[in-house]
Amino acid sequence: MHVTVKYCGGCNPRHDRAALIRRLREDFPGVSLGGADGAGPEPDLVAVVCGCPSRCASHQHLVGRFGKVVLCAPEDYPALYEAAKRYQQQLYKERSL
Amino acid sequence: MTGEQYVESIRKMNMEIYMFGEKIESAVDSPMLRPSLNSVKATYDLAQMPEYEDLMTATSHLTGEKINRFCHIHQGTGDLVKKVKMQRLLGQKTASCFQRCVGMDAFNALYSTTFETDMQHNTDYYKNFVSYMKLVQENDWTVDGAMTDPKGDRGLGPSQQADPDLYLRVVERRPDGIVVRGAKVHQTGMCNSHEVVVMPTMAMKPEDKDYAVSFAVPADAKGVFMIVGRQSCDTRKLENSKLDVGNCEFGGMEALVVFDDVFVPNDRIFLNGETDFAGMLVERFAGYHRQSYGGCKVGVGDVLIGAAALAAEYNGAAKASHVKDKLIEMTHLNETLYACGISCSAEGHVTKSGNYIIDLLLANVCKQNVTRFPYEITRLAEDIAGGLMVTAPSEKDLRHPKLGPYIDKYLRGVDSVPTEDRLKVLRVIENLTLGSSAVGYRTESMHGAGSPQAQRIMIARQGNLAQKKELAKAIAKIKEPAAAAK
Numbered sequence: 001m002h003v004t005v006k007y008c009g010g011c012n013p014r015h016d017r018a019a020l021i022r023r024l025r026e027d028f029p030g031v032s033l034g035g036a037d038g039a040g041p042e043p044d045l046v047a048v049v050c051g052c053p054s055r056c057a058s059h060q061h062l063v064g065r066f067g068k069v070v071l072c073a074p075e076d077y078p079a080l081y082e083a084a085k086r087y088q089q090q091l092y093k094e095r096s097l
Numbered sequence: 098m099t100g101e102q103y104v105e106s107i108r109k110m111n112m113e114i115y116m117f118g119e120k121i122e123s124a125v126d127s128p129m130l131r132p133s134l135n136s137v138k139a140t141y142d143l144a145q146m147p148e149y150e151d152l153m154t155a156t157s158h159l160t161g162e163k164i165n166r167f168c169h170i171h172q173g174t175g176d177l178v179k180k181v182k183m184q185r186l187l188g189q190k191t192a193s194c195f196q197r198c199v200g201m202d203a204f205n206a207l208y209s210t211t212f213e214t215d216m217q218h219n220t221d222y223y224k225n226f227v228s229y230m231k232l233v234q235e236n237d238w239t240v241d242g243a244m245t246d247p248k249g250d251r252g253l254g255p256s257q258q259a260d261p262d263l264y265l266r267v268v269e270r271r272p273d274g275i276v277v278r279g280a281k282v283h284q285t286g287m288c289n290s291h292e293v294v295v296m297p298t299m300a301m302k303p304e305d306k307d308y309a310v311s312f313a314v315p316a317d318a319k320g321v322f323m324i325v326g327r328q329s330c331d332t333r334k335l336e337n338s339k340l341d342v343g344n345c346e347f348g349g350m351e352a353l354v355v356f357d358d359v360f361v362p363n364d365r366i367f368l369n370g371e372t373d374f375a376g377m378l379v380e381r382f383a384g385y386h387r388q389s390y391g392g393c394k395v396g397v398g399d400v401l402i403g404a405a406a407l408a409a410e411y412n413g414a415a416k417a418s419h420v421k422d423k424l425i426e427m428t429h430l431n432e433t434l435y436a437c438g439i440s441c442s443a444e445g446h447v448t449k450s451g452n453y454i455i456d457l458l459l460a461n462v463c464k465q466n467v468t469r470f471p472y473e474i475t476r477l478a479e480d481i482a483g484g485l486m487v488t489a490p491s492e493k494d495l496r497h498p499k500l501g502p503y504i505d506k507y508l509r510g511v512d513s514v515p516t517e518d519r520l521k522v523l524r525v526i527e528n529l530t531l532g533s534s535a536v537g538y539r540t541e542s543m544h545g546a547g548s549p550q551a552q553r554i555m556i557a558r559q560g561n562l563a564q565k566k567e568l569a570k571a572i573a574k575i576k577e578p579a580a581a582a583k
Contacts, residue, residue: 009152011182012189012399018148035147037163056182057151 001028001087004043006036006059013051020049020077028084036062044087047071047080066090098165098237100142107134107289110315113322114288114352121325124288128334130325132348136195137239137289139187139347140167152183157234158451159227167197168234170208171453177442181392185435188396192529194349194537196239196286198393202385203242203294204230205452207311210378211367212450217374222367223450229313229365233292241290241316243281243354244382246298255301255308265295265356266307267369274362275369277310283545284354287323290316293354297368300376309375311368312361320359323352328533340492340521343528349537380555381454386546387464388455391438394467397529397538398431398474404525405478411519412483412510423477430470437463458559465552471542475530486523487531495520 005021024047025031034040036059046064048057050072062068066087069080098106107125114121116129124130144153144165155169155176156162171177180201187195208230211222233240246255249263258264265279277295287293294313301309314321328350330342339345368374406424409415441459448454479486489508494500495517505516528534543549569575 005147007148007151009150009179009182009186010148011152011186011396036150056179 001030001044001084001091002032002034002041003045003047003084004034004036004040004062004064006046006048006057006062008048008050008052008055008057010051015051015074017049017051020071020074020080021047023077024080024084027081028088031084045069045080045083098141099145100138103138103141103237103239104134106291110291110317112288112317114325115322116325121288129331130288130350132193132334132344132346133196133286133350134289136187136191136193136347136349137197137286139191140165140195140197140239141237143187143190149186152179152186155179159231160234162234164234165237167201167239168204168230168237169201170230171205171445172451173453174443174445177388177445177453177455178439181388181435181438181442184389184392184438185396185399188393189399190396191347192344192397192400192525193347193534194285194393194541195347196241196289196349198389199242199244199285199386200233200238200240200290200292200294201242202382202389203240203244203296204233205385205454206296206378206382207294207367208452209448209450209454210374210381212448213377214368214371214374216449218371220371225364226367229367236291238291239286239289240313241284241287241293241354242382242386243284243287243293243295244298244379245282247280247282248298255305264298264305264308265310267310268307268358270369274360275310275312275366277312277356277359277361279356281354281356283326284323284352285349285541285545287316287352287354288325288350292316293321294367295356296378296382297375299379301372303372305372305375306370309368309370309372310366311378312366314359314361314365318359320357321354322357323354326351326353328536330528330532334533338492340495340517340524343524343526343532344534348533349541351536380457383547383551383555384455384457384460387460387467387552388438388441390467390542390546391434391436391441391460391463394471394538394542395431395435395438397534398427398434398471401474401478401526401529401538402427402431404522404529405481407522408478408482408486408519408526410511411514411522414481420481423481427474427477430474434463434466434470437466457555458561461552461555461559464546465549465556467542468549468552471538475535475539478526479530482523482526486527489520489523 043064046062046068048059048070053072069083143149155166157164211226215223246264249258255264262279267275268278269276296311333342409420414420441455444456445453509516510519
C-alpha cells in the first residue's frame with residue numbers, strides 16, 4: 001500500500017501532524033509513504049494532514065486509487081485507518097480470486 | 098537550494114561589510130552575523146521539508162517550476178494568505194526577523210508598477226523585471242528590498258537637500274546604463290542577500306527626476322558597501338554563552354548600505370526618471386510589507402507568549418487568575434494582528450499586470466496595530482516573567498564551582514524545574530523584549546514598513562469617510578440641503 005502524504009504548511013498547528021502518520025506506520029507496518037511531489041508510484045491512498053480546521057493544504061491535484069482522507073485533528077485518524085483497512089481487504093480479495 | 102547550499106553561496110560572495118570600525122572578512126563565519134544568516138537559512142531549510150512545503154513553496158507562473166514562495170509573484174488571494182501563514186511559521190521557528198520578506202514584497206510591487214509604467218511611458222521596465230524575476234527564481238536568490246533613504250532635512254524634498262546624495266540618485270546616464278550614488282538605511286538582511294533591489298523612498302515631483310530610480314545589482318557589486326548597525330546586547334554573541342544570548346541560533350541584522358557610484362546596466366533598471374510612478378511603487382511595496390507584519394510578528398509573538406507561559410509555570414504562578422488573564426490578553430492581541438494580516442490578504446485584488454495585491458486599507462490597519470500591540474505583549478511578558486529576567490547572573494557564574502550551587506539554590510522556582518531552564522526561558526524573554534531581537538520585535542514593529550503616521554495617512558485616504566457620512570444621514574433621516582428646500 002502506497003500512501004501519499006500531503007501536509008498543510010503548519011503555520012499554527014493545533015496538534016502534532018506527523019504523529020498521525022507515525023500511527024499509520026505503526027498500524028500498517030508494510031505501508032510505503034511518499035511525498036506530494038509526484039515522485040514515486042501512483043498512490044493507493046492520499047492522506048492530507050492539516051494542523052487546524054481551516055484545512056488550507058493544496059491537494060486538489062492529488063488523487064488516490066482508493067480515495068483521499070483529510071485529517072485536521074487526532075480524532076480524524078480512524079477515518080484514515082478505516083480507509084487503509086478497506087484497501088487492505090480489497091487487496092486480499094483480489095489476490096484470493 | 099538547500100540551506101547549506103545557500104550558506105555556501107553567500108560565502109562565495111565578495112561583500113564589503115564593516116562593523117566596529119573593521120572590515121568583516123566572512124559574514125558567514127562571524128559570530129555577530131551568523132545568527133542572522135541562520136534565520137535566512139531557515140527559509141531554505143523549511144522549503145525542503147514536507148511538513149512545511151505547502152506554505153514555503155509555490156509554482157512559478159513564469160516558468161511552471163516549483164519555487165520558494167519568497168521568489169513568487171502572487172497569483173491569487175490564496176497566495177496572499179499563504180504568504181502571511183508562511184511568515185507566521187518562520188517567526189515561530191526563528192523568533193526573529195528572517196529578512197527575506199522585503200525582497201518578496203519588492204518583487205510584487207515592481208511587477209505591477211513596471212507594467213503600468215510601461216503602459217504610460219512606452220518603456221521596457223516590465224520586460225527587464227520579468228527577465229530578472231526568472232533569474233531570481235531559477236537561482237533561488239535572497240534579495241534585499243532597499244527603500245529607505247537617509248532623507249536629511251525632512252522638511253525638504255530630494256532635490257532641495259543641501260547634500261544631493263541624501264536620497265539615492267542617478268549621477269550619470271550612459272548608453273549602457275546608469276551610475277547611482279546615495280545610501281539606504283536600516284537595510285534588513287543585506288549581508289545575507291545575493292542581490293539588492295533599490296526603490297525610491299517616496300512619491301516624487303518632476304524636479305526629482307534623478308531620484309525616481311529603481312534597479313537591481315548584486316550585493317557585492319563594485320561600489321556597494323555596508324556598515325552593520327548595533328543591536329542591544331549584541332556583544333553577548335562574542336561571549337560564547339548560549340544561555341546569555343537568549344536565542345543562540347537565530348537573529349536579525351540591519352545595515353547602512355552605501356552606493357558609491359555604482360554602475361547599473363540597462364537591463365537591470367526598473368524605473369529611471371518617471372516620477373509619476375515612484376509613489377505607486379512606494380505605496381504598493383509599503384502595502385505588501387505592512388501585510389507581512391501581520392504574519393512575521395505574530396509568529397515571534399507566539400514564541401514570546403509561550404515563553405511567558407513557561408516562565409509562569411517555572412515560577413509556580415501559572416494558576417494565578419491574573420497570570421491566566423494576561424496570557425489571554427497577549428493571545429488576543431497577537432491573533433488580532435494575524436486577523437488583520439489574513440483579512441487584507443483575503444480581500445486582495447488583481448492588478449493590471451495580473452498579480453494580486455492586498456487590500457491597502459486593511460494592510461495599513463494591520464501595520465498600525467503592529468506599531469502598538471507587540472509593545473503591550475512585551476509589557477505583559479515582562480510582568481509575568483518578573484524582575485529576574487534583568488537581574489539574573491551570567492552563564493559563567495552559573496558554571497562557576499563556588500557560585501553555581503548558590504545560584505541553583507536561590508534562583509530555583511518550582512522545585513521540579515532546573516534553575517538553568519528557568520534562566521533559559523527568562524533570557525528568551527529578555528532577548529525579545531529588550532535584547533538583540535527587540536530590534537525586530539519592538540522598534541521594527543514601530544518603524545519598519547513605515548512609521549505610524551504613514552499608515553494613518555493611508556487610512557485617511559482609504560477610509561471612505563464620505564460613504565460613512567451617507568450611512569449616518571440615511572439612519573438619521575437627514576435630507577440633502579437641496580432636497581430639503583424643495
